Amino acid sequence: MPHKKPEVPSADQKRAQNTALWKAYFKNPTERKHEAIWTNYQPLVRHVAERFKEKLGGTFDLAALIAAANVGLLDAIAEHNADSGAPFETLCIPLIRQAMARSLAVQRKKNKEHLLRIELAEAISIADDPRAPSLEQIQALLILGAAVKKASK
Secondary structure: OOOOOOOOOOHHHHHHHHHHHHHHHHHOOOHHHHHHHHHHOHHHHHHHHHHHHHHHOOOOOHHHHHHHHHHHHHHHHHHOOHHHOOOHHHHHHHHHHHHHHHHHHHHHHHHHHHHHHHHHHHHHHHHOOOOOOOHHHHHHHHHHHHHHHHHOO
């Protein structure tokens, strides 16, 4: 017996479903309705995260981007105003992108701090060498120490 593919709702059906979810939520906001809205927009979150990853190139973890994107979705749900007349996606997509960009910036800073600490440790190990360090080694140690201090602020 062949498997039937699930019916994909039309754009109008999806729009009507979204409208019904939001009306129910604004009428009586509950955690369950909030979760239903969050779940309803997961395909959008995934789509925006995949596009973001494509534009970045490189080896970014899609799961980490989706996790960050969900922070943006939660922000958008909290900020959405039904009286504005604008579709939720108009607010949601930029907030999802901003959340992913913030996450990458934090990660980049952590990675930079980590690399600087490794370089500082290497410089310290050179300075601890029984042989006298050269002037260049001492300067490198001082510069790296200042960079680590600045990056950790």
